[in-house]
Amino acid sequence: xxxxxxxxxDDAWLDALAKACPSLExxxxxADSAEDVPADVWAQTEILHTGYVLPDPASVPRLRWIQLDTxxxxxxxxxxxxxxxxxxxxxxxxxxxxMAEFVIASVLDLAHHAPAVAALxxxxxxxxxAERLASLTPLPVDGATLTVVGYGRIGREVARIAxxxxxxxxxxxxxxxxxxxxxxxxxxxxxxxxxxxxxHLPVSALPEVLARTDYLVVxxxxxxETAGLLGERELGRIKPGSCVVNVSRGGVVDETAxxxxxxxxxxxxxxxxxxxxxxxxxxxxxWEHDQVLVTPHIAGxxxxxxxxxxxxxxxxxLRIEEGRxxxxxxxxxxxx
Ligand SMILES: NC(=O)c1ccc[n+]([C@@H]2O[C@H](COP(=O)([O-])OP(=O)(O)OC[C@H]3O[C@@H](n4cnc5c(N)ncnc54)[C@H](OP(=O)(O)O)[C@@H]3O)[C@@H](O)[C@H]2O)c1
Numbered sequence: 001x002x003x004x005x006x007x008x009x010d011d012a013w014l015d016a017l018a019k020a021c022p023s024l025e026x027x028x029x030x031a032d033s034a035e036d037v038p039a040d041v042w043a044q045t046e047i048l049h050t051g052y053v054l055p056d057p058a059s060v061p062r063l064r065w066i067q068l069d070t071x072x073x074x075x076x077x078x079x080x081x082x083x084x085x086x087x088x089x090x091x092x093x094x095x096x097x098x099m100a101e102f103v104i105a106s107v108l109d110l111a112h113h114a115p116a117v118a119a120l121x122x123x124x125x126x127x128x129x130a131e132r133l134a135s136l137t138p139l140p141v142d143g144a145t146l147t148v149v150g151y152g153r154i155g156r157e158v159a160r161i162a163x164x165x166x167x168x169x170x171x172x173x174x175x176x177x178x179x180x181x182x183x184x185x186x187x188x189x190x191x192x193x194x195x196x197x198x199x200h201l202p203v204s205a206l207p208e209v210l211a212r213t214d215y216l217v218v219x220x221x222x223x224x225e226t227a228g229l230l231g232e233r234e235l236g237r238i239k240p241g242s243c244v245v246n247v248s249r250g251g252v253v254d255e256t257a258x259x260x261x262x263x264x265x266x267x268x269x270x271x272x273x274x275x276x277x278x279x280x281x282x283x284x285x286x287w288e289h290d291q292v293l294v295t296p297h298i299a300g301x302x303x304x305x306x307x308x309x310x311x312x313x314x315x316x317x318l319r320i321e322e323g324r325x326x327x328x329x330x331x332x333x334x335x336x
Contacts, residue, residue: 001317002062004041005049006031007069013306020314023321034059047320049313057084065089065320067313071300072249073330074222088330089316093153093186094308095300099219100157100189102299103245104165106271107146107215109293110243111139115269119290139243139268140214142166147213149229150220150248151200157189158217159198169198170209174225174334176202186312186327203229210238215245221336222249232257235267243269247299250276255286262291273299 003024005014018026024047031037034055042059051069057080065087068076073090076082109115113136120127127136146162148155151171159169177200201209206229210216216238220226230244231254238244244267246253255276261267271293272286278297280286286294302308316326330336 001025001046001064001321002044003027003047003049003317004029004037004045006037006053007049007051013310016310017313020310021317024317047317054079054081057081057086060086065316065326067316068330069309071095072221073336074249076330077335082332087320087326088332089312089326089328090330091309091312092328093312094305095302096153096157096187096189098302099154099247099299100161102273103154103158103217103219103247104161106245106293107162107217107243108141110215110245110269110271111141113138113269115289115291115293118293139241144168144214145170145212146215146217147172147209148217148219149203149206150218151198152219153185153187153189154219154247155217156192156195158219159195160190160192163192163194163197167215170213171198171200172203172206172209173200174203176200186315187308206234207237210234213239213242215243218244218246218248218253220248220252222251223335225335227251228254230254230258232260235261238267240266241268243267243271245271247273250274250278259285259289262289267291269293271295273297 001024004027006029008030009028014026014028017024027041029037029041031053034053039059042055044062045060046062047065048063049067052075054076063086068088068090071090071092073088076088116135142165144167146167147170148158149172151173155171159171162169218230220229229252235257244258258267258270262270269291273295274297275286286292312327319326
């Protein structure tokens with residue numbers, strides 16, 4: 001099958017792909033837009049591996065499958081290829097473990113006042129013993145409640161580690177608990193022996209759950225349903241003094257509402273990895289906020305990325321050749 005990548009992958013990765021999938025005819029054409037790829041190349045392509053370079057369906061008569069280099073599909077939903085018959089698979093399953101580690105590191109950082117400590121450092125201020133006791137005594141973690149909004153691959157790994165730290169875990173998802181998870185995921189993380197102890201509820205329980213949440217972790221895809229999911233009304237209901245960790249996508253958490261909740265002291269601290277505007281503009285209020293940790297959309301970076309993507313692509317090449325369902329298919333009906 002004819003495989004085209006528009007990504008800036010190196011020769012070693014392509015050599016490894018050729019070795020692992022000898023049936024592929026491999027072509028690399030680094031591109032920033034569909035126009036950068038010659039029409040005859042598009043016309044031949046059967047498998048496309050890309051991030052954001054999406055062809056007009058009419059130009060790719062042989063295309064059967066697009067492997068995205070992203071875990072979200074929000075940039076594909078408005079493109080005509082979304083409503084074509086071409087299979088679309090995502091990178092989900094590459095990052096759950098490092099992402100969950102990132103989330104838990106953020107929870108512990110916020111509990112130990114990392115934003116306030118960084119602000120003191122910027123001002124070269126050493127607090128008195130009384131000030132330390134009053135404002136830098138850690139927030140409880142063991143025995144506190146962590147709510148994870150989005151209980152997919154990443155949310156489950158967050159729940160598993162949080163449980164080992166003694167946090168009570170509440171998980172919210174669109175459909176709530178399901179009898180059986182379909183076998184469509186590339187990597188679902190480590191087995192979670194104590195999964196039954198997670199309080200898994202449908203997202204309609206959000207208002208009630210927020211009132212008892214100490215740490216709110218947001219890790220849902222950006223869809224028309226999740227846009228603005230955490231707005232002024234919801235953040236107005238969150239337990240006073242709680243912390244927010246947002247690793248989802250810009251647009252899910254209403255930034256104006258979260259800034260207001262932080263300024264009012266209702267939310268004590270926030271760790272923000274994703275923003276409405278990326279790169280974050282130099283004049284954004286997030287940069288300087290003393291109650292906030294800011295990271296440049298790095299939560300999903302994975303140390304074994306190349307090896308895992310190779311494994312995912314090869315597994316799906318085998319599946320498409322055998323006529324079996326592909327792993328990580330975007331759910332067109334659900335929009336993610
Ligand atoms: N910051 C980063 O660098 C980074 C990196 C990777 C991923 N992400 C973000 O993390 C998201 C989750 O990744 P994943 O691999 O865990 O995804 P996943 O396995 O597809 O799981 C998605 C979860 O979100 C839930 N969900 C979808 N729509 C919802 C809604 N309207 N209300 C409540 N829950 C909803 C789903 O519930 P159902 O099963 O009930 O539908 C499912 O539990 C990605 O889509 C992406 O936005 C960020």
